Amino acid sequence: MSSNTDPTNxxxxxxxxxxxxxxxxxxxxxxYFYQYxxxxxxxxxxxxxxxxxxxxxxxxxxxxxxxAYAGMALIAGFLLDRYGAHKTIPAGIxxxxxxxxxxxxxxEWLAVTGFTLQAVGSIFAFLGxxxxxxxxxxxxxxxxxxGFTECLGMAGAAFGSKLVSIFLDPxxxxxxxxxxxxxxxxxxxxxxxxxxxVVMPQGKKRKNNNVKSLI
Numbered sequence: 001m002s003s004n005t006d007p008t009n010x011x012x013x014x015x016x017x018x019x020x021x022x023x024x025x026x027x028x029x030x031x032y033f034y035q036y037x038x039x040x041x042x043x044x045x046x047x048x049x050x051x052x053x054x055x056x057x058x059x060x061x062x063x064x065x066x067x068a069y070a071g072m073a074l075i076a077g078f079l080l081d082r083y084g085a086h087k088t089i090p091a092g093i094x095x096x097x098x099x100x101x102x103x104x105x106x107x108e109w110l111a112v113t114g115f116t117l118q119a120v121g122s123i124f125a126f127l128g129x130x131x132x133x134x135x136x137x138x139x140x141x142x143x144x145x146x147g148f149t150e151c152l153g154m155a156g157a158a159f160g161s162k163l164v165s166i167f168l169d170p171x172x173x174x175x176x177x178x179x180x181x182x183x184x185x186x187x188x189x190x191x192x193x194x195x196x197x198v199v200m201p202q203g204k205k206r207k208n209n210n211v212k213s214l215i
Contacts, residue, residue, distance in 0.1 A: 016138070018137075021201060023199050024132050025132040025137060025145060027199060028125065028129035028131075028196070029129050029148065030152070031125045031128070031192060031196070032126050032149055033160070034096070034189065035096055035118070035121075035122040035153075036160060037157065037163075037185075038100065038122075038185055039118070040160060041160070044161050044168065045181075048168070048178050049111075057111070060112060061115050064116050064119075065119040076124060080124075080131050085131055085135075086197070086200040086202045088128070089200055090194075090200060092120075092124030093121060093192050093193040094121070095120055096117070096122055097186050097189030097190050097193055098114070099115060099116070100182045100185040101182070101186045104180075104183045105179075125153070126149060129145070133145035133149070136201060167181060168181065
């Protein structure tokens, strides 16, 4: 389903809304929702993780996450421009998925490693959605797509964390073990990785548009 169609074949930069490109953007936006839900989850699990490991791990995990995220932001744009969306965005989702599997093992050092991998992969969510919107979708709608992507990210932080709280609540109907939450995230991530790899378009860089201006 990957497309090699050149999106610059219309006059004056106007483009039709191609369903394949729209789906590619939507998958990136869902990735942004997904990674924000994951990012908020250790905070929801703080009490459980403290009881499991004997101390509060967030003092280590959170700073490492944001250092890795910020560092990857410096090179993610270059990777997108150099290798394209088809190679980089699914790889980013795969890293977040792998990080969830690491976290599910239940060992603190693996959890820290997994959370760091998630930081590295997560940078491709908003950047990737913006890249697809700027390159493949109608330019007159660019701000709409970027704004909707940001909206989904905040929804992931709000509603994703709420769902995790419901699933972990010992007095609730589910009361899942915390490791199963991460297995669930990994399953979702695997599906999203495959779907994005299949749908994500391939093509040469558009000369009159540069996604780096959105960073």
